[in-house]
Amino acid sequence: MSLQGNDNRGIRELGAEKKVGWDEVTQGVALNSFVGESENSAFLKAEERNYNDFNSYTATVASWRIIKPVYNRDICIDCQNCWIWCPDTSIISRDKQMLGIDYDHCKGCGVCVEVCPTNPKSLLMFSEAKDNNEALAGWPVKEKKVKN
Amino acid sequence: MAITSVKNLKEFSTNNDRFEGAHLLCPGCAHSMIVRELMNCTDDNLVISSNTGCLEVSTAVYPYTSWDTSWIHIGFENAATAVTGAEAMYKARKRKGTLKDPDAPVKFVAFGGDGSTYDIGFQWLSGAMERGHDFTYICLDNENYANTGGQRSSATPIGATTSTAQAGTHSYGKKEKKKDIVSIMAAHGSPYVAQLAPNKWKSMAKGFQKALETEGPCFINTVSACTTEWKFDPKDTIHVTDLATDSLMFPIYEIIEGHELNILYRPKNIISVEDYLGAQGRYKHLFKPQNRHVIEQIQKDIDDNWARLQRREEARI
Ligand SMILES: Cc1ncc(C[n+]2csc(CCOP(=O)(O)OP(=O)(O)O)c2C)c(N)n1
Ligand code: SF4
Ligand code: SF4
Ligand code: SF4
Ligand SMILES: [Mg+2]
Numbered sequence: 256m257s258l259q260g261n262d263n264r265g266i267r268e269l270g271a272e273k274k275v276g277w278d279e280v281t282q283g284v285a286l287n288s289f290v291g292e293s294e295n296s297a298f299l300k301a302e303e304r305n306y307n308d309f310n311s312y313t314a315t316v317a318s319w320r321i322i323k324p325v326y327n328r329d330i331c332i333d334c335q336n337c338w339i340w341c342p343d344t345s346i347i348s349r350d351k352q353m354l355g356i357d358y359d360h361c362k363g364c365g366v367c368v369e370v371c372p373t374n375p376k377s378l379l380m381f382s383e384a385k386d387n388n389e390a391l392a393g394w395p396v397k398e399k400k401v402k403n
Numbered sequence: 404m405a406i407t408s409v410k411n412l413k414e415f416s417t418n419n420d421r422f423e424g425a426h427l428l429c430p431g432c433a434h435s436m437i438v439r440e441l442m443n444c445t446d447d448n449l450v451i452s453s454n455t456g457c458l459e460v461s462t463a464v465y466p467y468t469s470w471d472t473s474w475i476h477i478g479f480e481n482a483a484t485a486v487t488g489a490e491a492m493y494k495a496r497k498r499k500g501t502l503k504d505p506d507a508p509v510k511f512v513a514f515g516g517d518g519s520t521y522d523i524g525f526q527w528l529s530g531a532m533e534r535g536h537d538f539t540y541i542c543l544d545n546e547n548y549a550n551t552g553g554q555r556s557s558a559t560p561i562g563a564t565t566s567t568a569q570a571g572t573h574s575y576g577k578k579e580k581k582k583d584i585v586s587i588m589a590a591h592g593s594p595y596v597a598q599l600a601p602n603k604w605k606s607m608a609k610g611f612q613k614a615l616e617t618e619g620p621c622f623i624n625t626v627s628a629c630t631t632e633w634k635f636d637p638k639d640t641i642h643v644t645d646l647a648t649d650s651l652m653f654p655i656y657e658i659i660e661g662h663e664l665n666i667l668y669r670p671k672n673i674i675s676v677e678d679y680l681g682a683q684g685r686y687k688h689l690f691k692p693q694n695r696h697v698i699e700q701i702q703k704d705i706d707d708n709w710a711r712l713q714r715r716e717e718a719r720i
Binding site for chain 2: 364
C-alpha cells in the first residue's frame with residue numbers, strides 16, 4: 256500500500272523521504288473564510304470583507320422560515336437589544352443604528368421581537384408570505400396600560 | 404489587549420461580527436448568542452477550538468465555515484488540548500522568531516458543550532488547566548447531550564427528563580444532582596472562573612474580557628438555553644434565561660484566584676423556581692402531586708447554594 260499521499264500532508268511515516276518538523280505540519284482539511292490574505296476581520300464591516308465561497312455568509316437559510324420579523328423604523332429607539340440577542344447575526348447595525356434584517360440569514364425565531372422594548376414594538380412577526388409594506392401599513396398603535 | 408467598549412449596547416453594537424449567519428444551529432439557540440458575544444468583546448485575533456457538539460457540527464458543515472477567525476475541531480473531548488497545543492506552538496515560534504507578525508495580539512479560546520466539559524472531555528480539560536496554558540475555556544451548558552438527541556449529562560439537573568433518564572410512571576427523570584463544575588475548576592488554581600448568562604449581556608461581556616485579559620487558564624460556565632431539548636418556544640430563549648437567573652437556578656458569579664468570590668447579579672425579586680421549571684417541557688412531570696417533592700428539593704438546594712455563595716463572598720476564602 257502506498258503511503259505517498261501522506262507525504263504532502265506532512266505526516267511523518269517510516270521510510271518516507273521527506274520528514275517534517277512539528278511546526279511544519281499542514282492541516283488535513285482547511286477552509287479559508289476569506290479570499291487571499293485574511294485581515295483581522297474585527298476591523299472590517301461585512302460589506303468591506305472579501306468573503307470566500309466557503310464562508311457561510313455567502314449561503315442562506317431563508318427557507319427555514321415560515322414566519323419573519325418585519326422592522327418599523329418609525330418607532331425604533333436603536334437600543335440594540337435585537338442586535339445583541341439575535342442568534343443568527345441577522346440584525347444589521349451600523350454606527351449605533353439599527354438598519355434592518357438580513358433575510359438571507361434570519362431563521363424567524365422571534366427572539367428580536369420579544370426583546371424589543373418599544374410600545375408598540377418596532378419588530379413584529381408576520382407570515383413569510385405577507386408583503387412587508389402591507390405589514391407596515393397595518394402596524395398596531397400604542398397599547399394602553401390596562402388598570403386593574 | 405484591544406478590548407472593546409461594553410459601556411452600553413449602542414457602543415457594543417459598533418463591533419463587526421466575526422461569527423457568521425447561515426450556520427445550522429436551531430432557531431433561537433443560545434449557543435450562538437454566547438459565541439457572538441465572546442467574539443465581539445475583543446478586537447484581538449482569535450484562535451478558537453470546539454469540541455464535537457451542536458456548535459461544532461452546525462458551524463462547519465462542509466463546504467462552509469461560519470468562523471471568521473482561526474478555528475479548529477479535532478474530536479469530542481479535546482478542544483482544550485487542541486487550543487493549548489496551538490498556544491504552546493505559538494509561544495515556541497515567538498521564541499524562535501518564526502512568526503510572521505509576532506506583535507499581533509492573539510487570544511486562545513476553547514468552546515465545549517456540557518457533555519464534553521463535565522463528562523467526556525473532563526480529563527483533557529483538567530490537564531490543560533493544570534499545565535497552566537494561557538487560554539480561556541467556555542462551556543456552553545445546555546444541561547444535556549443536545550447534538551445526539553438529548554441524553555443526560557452530569558450537568559443535567561435532578562428531575563429533568565432526558566432521552567436516557569426518562570420520566571414515567573416509576574421515574575421523575577434524572578435522580579442525580581448537577582455537578583458543581585465552577586468549584587471544580589476553581590480548585591485547579593485557575594486565576595479566573597465564572598458562571599455567566601447571555602441575558603445579562605454586560606456581566607457576560609465583562610467576564611469574557613477579564614478571562615481573555617488574565618494570563619493563565621481561565622474557565623467560564625455559560626447558561627445556554629436549548630429550545631429543542633428544554634422544550635420551549637424558540638422566541639423565549641432570553642425569557643427562559645431570565646427565569647433561570649432570577650430564580651437563582653443559575654447564579655451569576657466569578658471566583659478570582661480560587662478564593663475571591665464576587666456575586667455579579669443579585670435579582671431584585673428572587674422568583675420561585677416553579678416559575679423557571681414551569682416554562683419548560685422537560686420539567687412538566689414534576690408538577691404532578693407524586694413528584695412535587697422534587698421541586699421542593701430543587702428549591703431547597705437553590706436556597707442553600709445561594710446562602711453558601713453569599714457566605715463565601717463575605718469570607719473571601
Ligand atoms: C468520543 C465521542 N463520543 C461520543 C460522540 C457522539 N457525540 C457527538 S456530539 C455529542 C453530544 C454533545 O453534547 P454536549 O457536549 O453537551 O454539546 P451540545 O451538543 O449539547 O451543545 C455526542 C455524544 C463523539 N462524537 N465522540
Ligand atoms: S427572527 Fe431570530 S434570526 Fe431573525 S432577526 Fe429576529 S432574532 Fe434574528
Ligand atoms: S430592539 Fe426594537 S427598539 Fe431596539 S434597536 Fe431593535 S428594533 Fe429598535
Ligand atoms: S439542540 Fe439545543 S443546543 Fe443544539 S442547536 Fe438546537 S437549540 Fe441549540
Ligand atoms: Mg450540551
